[in-house]
Every structure is written in C-alpha cells, then in structure tokens.
Amino acid sequence: MSSVRVRMAPSPTGYFHVGSARTALFNWLFARQQGGTFVLRIEDTDTLRNRAEHTEGIERALRWLGLDWDEGPYFQSQRGGLYQDAVDRLLAGDHLYACDCTPEQVAARNKAANRPPGYDSFCRDRGLEPGPGRLLRFRTPDQGNTTWSDVVRGEVSYDNRAIEDFSVRKSSGQPLFILANVVDDGDMAISHVVRGEDHVPNTPKYLLLWEALQLGPPPAFAHLPLLVNASRQKLSKRRDKVALEDYRDEGYLPEAMVNYLALLGWSPGNDREVLSKEELVAEFRLDQVKSAPAFFDEKKLADVNANYLRAMKPEELVHRAQDWLASRWSPIADLVQERARTLSEVYSMVDFLYRADVRPDPAEWSKVRRQSPAFTELLGEATRRLTDCEWGPEGIREAVAAAGEAVGVTNLGKAQAPVRLAVTGRTVGPPLFEAMSLLGRNRSTARVEAALQRAREEDTAATARAPA
C-alpha cells in the first residue's frame, strides 16, 4: 500500500447529495489508482441530526455506486476522547479562550464599532475560565497569511486578520466540525483532503488548528468545483433533483452514474464520454480537475445511461430491469400478497410506484369526490401536513388523520380515500401509509398537490356555472 490515504467524511443529513457522490468517487478513484487507502468517516458530531437511518443511507449509496472503502466507518460521535485531548493541548498552548457572548452581543458590538459582522475578540483578554455555558474560541493570528497550494485551485491565501476567532467547542461541550475534522485527519494520517469547494473558507482555519496542534506537515488539499444547474446556480435541494436515491429509484444504472459523475470537473480528453470504472481508475488525474463550476446536466446523464442500456444484451436488460422492478415494490410485497388474487392484480397494486404521474380515471375520481366530504379542503390540508411530517407510515397516518380532523372528517378511512386516489390513482391497493412511505415524500406530496389543483379547477368551473 502506498502512503496515499484519503477519506470520505459525510455528515448524515437524510439523503445523499449527488455532489457528495462525486466527492466520494474522486476520492475512491484516486485511492484505487495510487494503491492507497479509502477511509469512510461519518461526521456526526451534530447530535440533533444524528440518526442511524441516515448513516445507513450513506453506506447504501456508496455500495450502490460500488465505491468500497478500506477502513471505517468511523463515527465522530464515538471519538469524543480524542477531541477532548486536543482541546486540552490547545488550552495548554494558550490557543483557546472561553467566551460567553451571545451572537446578538457580538453583532451589537460590531455594529457600534462600525466593523463587519462576524466574531470580534472582545473576550480574548477577559480571562474567563472554561466552563458550562462558555464556548471555546481559537485565538487567530493578527498578522500574516495562511496559504496553501491547492491541487485544483493553485495557491490560495487568506489574510489572517480576516479570519475570525472561530469556535472549536460549543458551550454544551460538543466539539465543532472544524476541530473534529482536523483532529481526525491527523489521527487517520490523511494525505489528501479531497472535498467540495464549499470547504475552501474552512481551510485556513483547518491549517491554523493543524499547526497549533503540531500535527506535522499538513495534508494536500484538492477542492472540487461546485455543481451547478442549467442557470449556473448552485444545486439546491429545493430547486433541483439532488438526492442520489432519486436517480437510483428512477432506474439509472450505477455504472452510468459513476461514469457521469467522473466527468463533473474532469475530462479524459478527445470528447470521450463513456468510460468504464477500470478505465476511470487508470485515466483519472486529480491534478487535471478544473476549478470552474461543473454543470450537472440531467439530460446528459440520461444520455450516458441510455448508452449503457443499449450496450447490454437484451437478456441482460431484462435481467437488470427485473431486478430494478422487484427492488421498487418488494418492501411492500407482504402487504400486496394479502390482497391480490392474481399476478395481474399484483401489478395493479404496485403500478403507482412506477408511473411518472398518476391521473385517476374520471369515473373513479367523480365517485370518490361524491363520497368524500370536504374533498378539496382535505387535499389542501393534507398537502400542507405531508410536506413536513415525519416520513414513515406512522407520521403519514398522523398527518392524514390531522388533515381530516381539520376539515371535520374524523373517520380515518374517509380521510384516506381522497389521498389514496391522488397518490395511487386507484380506490383499492396496499395500505396507504406504507405505500406512500415507500413512494417517498416528494412524489407523494406532488401527487396530492396535483389532485388538489384538479379539484380546485373543477370547483371554480362549477361556481362559474352556478346560477347567480
């Protein structure tokens, strides 16, 4: 093994961003090509967002892409002792001071002194002892620059005076990202930090901490370019389809995804666009990654995917499609089994999972409308509640029940009917809340919203027709 050691260090957030997938891939390609080690580290110091299912989602995403790791997963939530040692060393070296100012106090002081927002160093000389209710700040130098030679961006330099006295530990005693990140990279002997460009502003702080902890020569940094949409805006969860899971669920092939992600910031030249994983490992060059934002182009991704589909033998296509079809509905197989009498009934109970859009047929629609009190209002309430309820059968049940109650429909069966019709396009099927849980929040909510729209249009047309 070479001395190359890289890591993927995701924070658990509930879904795996395509940008994280690209970061993981570039780390993996570099490790495999250099005969190095690829470490998986879960940065879960933020206990509020720390959920086992999020971590499983990360591992599932990496496995789906075929990015195997050699060490880990390590969990920062289990490494508190190391961060405490680092804090002790930093305190002993007088690199930290305690501070009990609220953000409002800092903002007021900066405003009064006509300084830019950010932390001032008012507490530096107050001599507060560390203790409960006091966070710990790093004493940044008042002169000089912090500079590194970025593999992607070339020389990057920050004036130390522009770096605030950032905190390394919360007043609750919880270590902050920057501290745990540096300590772990040191402890894990990471040789190259390959991560998203959004971390560039953290790097001077990283380097100051690294030096204060006397960890020796720092790792090399390669900050990968931002991913942007067609309007050159940073990809965002609200605007763009960013969850890797969504692409997987739509039937993109992992090998096509890997191929496409590799082209986001790097290119093999000669307009080549289809490369196998082996070719990528051989040809990828970290030092050829460009710093310009990379356009995440769904159309191009679909083209690459189509390329892979066409290259298959028909029997392989059948096989792959069958696997995918089965993976989509198998989580509710037992529920379908209890209700279907033939295989074709199985199909009509699960087709809602595959259709891009569900438009209930007019006869069913009118029947449910006639039988459901407060149909339109209920769909409105449901849309609102489904947007932020806990996403699982129980959370969805509560949201639908509450939507019913809000419009005076206390019978859960009656409250469910319009929602079932909106989401599955049918009046019978597997248990609704499990079905929606599987379909996912975005698609379920979009369908309820589409039905709401249709109901409102009908209501408006009916009002216009009614005699004055």
Ligand code: GLU
């Ligand atoms: N946990 C950080 C994130 O998810 C990654 C930090 C790093 O790669 O250094 O953005």
